[in-house]
Amino acid sequence: MPWWIWILIGLVLLGVEMVTPGFFLFFFGVAALVIGAMVAFGVGGPEWAQWLLFSAISLVSLLVFRGPLVAWMRSQELVSPVDTLQGEVATPLEDLSPGAVGKAELRGTAWTVQNGDKGTLTKGQRCRVYRVEGLTLWIQAE
Incomplete structure (x- = not known):
């Protein structure tokens, strides 16, 4: 051939x-x-x-x-960048009472967060992301 x-x-x-x-x-x-x-x-x-x-x-x-x-x-499949945020440190941009939803800064970006802690998280306090649900990060005090 x-x-x-x-x-x-x-x-x-x-x-x-x-x-x-x-x-x-x-x-x-x-x-x-x-x-x-x-x-x-x-x-x-x-x-x-x-x-x-x-x-x-x-x-x-x-x-x-x-x-x-x-x-x-x-x-080599891509992992969603949101999935890598668990364990990172975020700082609330406003005071958050227990269970409240608000904004926090993480890696230079404002994220929607929910306070999963038993106490109030104050603006600027160091918090740890312990759960990610969609685009909402659950945080608690360090």
Whole structure:
């Protein structure tokens, strides 16, 4: 098979992989590109050998690299910045009685907070975020 057909197949498979999840077609696309390059440089051999090599490269790379690649991609998933606020120090911008909702400053931004402490939190007092519910931070005195 001509080298350009292998390259075209590889590019189509990589393009389809971009719109499908799972890192499955990626390895077949890369294998087709490798075979296309080999045929272009004259080391592809007969057509049956190209298909055999394509199958071997696809399956071996799929079995060896797919698991670690999927695990790495899952570990790179973004954590919502709001979820990282638990344990941070916030300072109320107003006095907050127990259970009251108000504003507090955290990381240079005003947040909606709820006083989860038994006592009143005064303006400027150091408080710790102990719970996050949506965009509301629950704070208590340090």
